[in-house]
Amino acid sequence: MPESELESLKSRGRIVVVGASLAGLRAAETLREKGFKGTLTMIGDEPYEPYDRPPLSKQVLLGMARAEDTALPRRRDIEAEWRLGVPASGLDMAGRRVKLADGDEVPYDRLLIATGVRARPWPNEAEGELDGVFVLRTRADGAGLARRLEAGPRRVLVIGAGFTGSEIASACRERGLEVTVAERADAPLVGALGGVVGAVAAEMHREHGVDLRTGVMVTRLEGDAGGRVRAAHLSDGAVVECDVVVVCLGAQRNTEWLAGSGLGAGPRGIACDAGCRAFGITGIVTDDIYVAGDVARSPHPLFGYQFLSLEHWGNAVSQAETAAHNMLSDSAGRRPHIWVPAFWSSQFGVNIKSVGVPTMGTEIMITQGSPAERRFAGVYGYQGRIIGAVTFDNARWLDFYQRQIEATAPFPPEFSNVDRRPEGGRPVPADFPDPSVPTHGPTVTLSGYSPADRRMTFTPARN
Amino acid sequence: MKQGILSQILDYANRANPYPLYEELRRTPVFHDGEGPYVVSTYHEIHGLLHDPRLSSDTRNRGAAAGDPLAGQEEGEGQLPPSFLKLDPPEHDRLRRMTNRPFGPPHSPRRIDGMREELRSIVKGLIDGLADGRGGSVGGDGIDLVEQFSYPFPVTMICRLLGVPREDEARFHVWADTLAASLDPDPDADAEQREKVTSSARMELGMYLAGLIEERRKNPGDDMLSQLAAGHGQGETMSTMELLSTAALLLIAGHETTVNLITNGMLTLLRHPDVLERLRREPRLAVPLVEELLRYEPPVQLLPQRTPLSDIEVCGVTIPKGAPMWLVLAAGNRDPQRFENPDRFDPDRKDVQHLGLGSGIHSCFGAPLARLEAQLALSELARRLHNPRLLDDPPPYRQNAVLRGPRHLMIACDDVRP
Known part of the structure; x- marks a missing residue:
């Protein structure tokens, strides 16, 4: 019997992975685990082998670990050819080649794009180049900021109180540094977790001595004669004197290198189907190009088939594994990426975890513990179902809430449970700044445990 | 009429090998025979329930008419208030958090690792002691590994951990033995x-x-009891009664389970001589081996004290509020839906996320210590006993179906290496 295309791919095909970070590495390991024997090329713009980013805003800033020591543990040898320190600069879909910035071209039979995101820079380029102004995304960023904190600045200004900004503020306080946090919204974390939880986060900042300014924007960074940042001007007229500024304004997707390639890539990421196959600009799915990690946008059946782009560590791992599996499978053997979103943060001594899509929630109900004690679990409701959950120092229960989300369990929850407090008796508005929710739609529930037997049950909407 | 499956599980005649019964049980993931407890035996369902806030660990939430054949088996805490094992949040969290402070990370990350040398020297002393009564060519009736090794080891460790003075350890052993025996009543004895x-x-x-x-409050040392007694500010301190409950919990829960883990471990190794030989050559195998052991022969077979606070549905069965439940960890650990070849003892198993130490907020408090004790004990036994063999297979078991393990484990060996 002649060898099938898939068999020849497995035995001597060429797979190229663009993006040598968490998603790229885990995909490569999964490919080898699943018996891929051909050539594997890892392309990365940073000169380092894959490393882990979460410690950069935590242990590294506390001086407990060095940025250089964050290499990701390897699950197995991947026998890859590494092209590190050279970014990919283009893609020839017809010719199946990745172009590199040094002029080289790498041909592929299957391509995985995992180029991730980068920190959004300060919009004023000259101000952003002042000495003492940082972003935090890469190992080099982490090492540079850690060195500067070690030197004992008089005041650190963190612009943006999302997770990264809050973690940096927390690390500064733990090191005894004065820190001001400027946030455009009314509280930290509101974009991810809403105003109810944001209010708790704001109290945590203030209790730990952070000078938290909300409802303000930084309008200008001012340097001294030596080109060092010395102050920031806020929209309320205040001036904050500081010698370190960390710009934490979210991320931008690394898709520019794909411009003109014909792939459906843009500022919001690269659209792909639930099996991680990239869409072309035609809206037609490709057969040989896959996407995983922060740069991907894929439809999730559990959340109204919205295209979710998730900057979550666990998503990168799961999507990479699914993409790798599907790259080596025929159409009947492919699996959907139906990972339920989840993330964690550690700040001001509290472990924050979340599952589902809290931002879709219109209401929140505290089901366990008490926000005043900084130990609680809350569930988010959307159109009568549980859509997300958050825990502060209560992470061991999260698995339960994930199952509730997967089963589209009713909201508000009707059950009694341990540690239900009087304030947990009724739902309150979740208070997201801009609740952009889709219209009434069908629901899908997930069942099964192993990736191979996970199933969806589709329940059409009633009119 | 055929004896009900739960009675069979509790029947002493099946103690040596309950696993075929568990296999039968798993065919009905939520088993309920009308009067007794709701028994959950499949991995994913147990795992889910261990993280389910609708379940209480406080048996005071049980309905009055709850029919549970294991009810009323006290765990030696007597008149003390319930320990955190039997409490729900927030009390559970408060007590466990305070107990953890002098025991593990983040505040005491080096406590267990710092005991490594002490553990080693206790193990060494006990194995040296085996040389005096060894079986085989030198004569004697063989070694009872339970009496001579598995039993004294953990209780000595608990004494050192709590800070019981050396000269009092012997008295402590006697009390611990008596309380342990009460967990394992001889049906023929005078109740x-x-x-x-x-x-x-x-x-x-x-x-x-x-x-x-009292003594430690006046003259604190760096032992756990001193640190627990001292409290640590933040408005969190234990009352003396809570402290007594906690100390009793650490003693009872940390003792019997570890005895069984070590004994089950040696029994399993003697039944798998190839693995025993590998362990002798590669002591580092002890780490994955103990995990597989916790899956294959868990010292706590089932958790009999969970109670739902609401009606909950599991696998299509509604378990009513207040009903007694058993979560059969040992059955979940052999669920073929979760583990490939579940009845095979395979220390190389990669995916070994067992239920042997529980999961969720009540997951085994002493796990890091138990793991280290078992790893050191088994690797040292493997290294030092020359040609060890079982004299009695299956060995006689304890009565207890929950904390299951051999009462004696008679072995012989040709020599005890230095």
Whole structure:
């Protein structure tokens, strides 16, 4: 019997992975685990082998670990050819080649794009180049900021109180540094977790001595004669004197290198189907190009088939594994990426975890513990179902809430449970700044445990 | 009529090998025969329930008419308030958090690792002691590994951990033995007499600990009891009664389970001589081996004290509020839906996320210590016993179906290496 295309791919095909970070590495390991024997090329713009980013805003800033020591543990040898320190600069879909910035071209039979995101820079380029102004995304960023904190600045200004900004503020306080946090919204974390939880986060900042300014924007960074940042001007007229500024304004997707390639890539990421196959600009799915990690946008059946782009560590791992599996499978053997979103943060001594899509929630109900004690679990409701959950120092229960989300369990929850407090008796508005929710739609529930037997049950909407 | 499956599981005749019964049980993931407890035996369902806030660990939430054949088996805490094992949040969290402070990370990350040398020297002493009564060519009736090794090891460790002075350790052993025996009642013995002995041991131990706590409050050392007694500000301190409950919990829960883990481990190794030989050559195998052991022969077979606070549905069965439940960890650990070849003992198993130490907020408090004790004990036994063999297979078991393990493990060996 002649060898099938898939068999020849497995035995001597060429797979190229663009993006040598968490998603790229885990995909490569999964490919080898699943018996891929051909050539594997890892392309990365940073000169380092894959490393882990979460410690950069935590242990590294506390001086407990060095940025250089964050290499990701390897699950197995991947026998890859590494092209590190050279970014990919283009893609020839017809010719199946990745172009590199040094002029080289790498041909592929299957391509995985995992180029991730980068920190959004300060919009004023000259101000952003002042000495003492940082972003935090890469190992080099982490090492540079850690060195500067070690030197004992008089005041650190963190612009943006999302997770990264809050973690940096927390690390500064733990090191005894004065820190001001400027946030455009009314509280930290509101974009991810809403105003109810944001209010708790704001109290945590203030209790730990952070000078938290909300409802303000930084309008200008001012340097001294030596080109060092010395102050920031806020929209309320205040001036904050500081010698370190960390710009934490979210991320931008690394898709520019794909411009003109014909792939459906843009500022919001690269659209792909639930099996991680990239869409072309035609809206037609490709057969040989896959996407995983922060740069991907894929439809999730559990959340109204919205295209979710998730900057979550666990998503990168799961999507990479699914993409790798599907790259080596025929159409009947492919699996959907139906990972339920989840993330964690550690700040001001509290472990924050979340599952589902809290931002879709219109209401929140505290089901366990008490926000005043900084130990609680809350569930988010959307159109009568549980859509997300958050825990502060209560992470061991999260698995339960994930199952509730997967089963589209009713909201508000009707059950009694341990540690239900009087304030947990009724739902309150979740208070997201801009609740952009889709219209009434069908629901899908997930069942099964192993990736191979996970199933969806589709329940059409009633009119 | 055929004996009900739960009675069969509790029947001493099936103690040596309950696994075929568990296999039968798993065919009905939520088993309920009308009067008894709701018994959950499949991995994913147990795992889900261990993280389910609708389940209480406080048996005071049980309905009055709850019919549970394991109900009323006290765990030696007597008149003390419930320990955190039997409490729900927030009390559970408060007590466990305070107990953890002098025990593990983040505040005491080096406590367990710092005991490594002490563990090693206790193991060494006990194995040296085996040389005197060894079986085989030198004569004698063989070694009872339970009496001579598995039993004294953890109780000595608990003494050192709590800070019981060396000169009192012997008394402590006697009380611990008596309380352990009460967990494992001999059905033929005089129940009244036994209860008398048990309650007097419990009383004496309580008095002793209370005195020790007083002493440690005056002259604190770096032991756990001193640090627990001292409290640590933040408005969190344990009352003396809570402290006694906690100390009793650490003693009872940290003792019997570890005895069984080590004994089950040696029994399993002697039944798999190839693995024993590998362990002798590669002591580092002990780490994955103990994990597989916790899956294959868990010292706690089932959790009998969960109670739902609401009606909950599991696998299509509604378990009513207040009904007694059993979560059969040992059955979940052999669920073929979760583990490939579940009845095979395979220390190389990569995906070994067992239920042997529970999961969720009540997951085994002493896990890091138990793991280290078992790893050191088994690797040292493997290294030092020359040509060890089982004299009695299956060995006689304890009565207890929950904390299951051999009562004696008679072995022989040709020599004890230095």
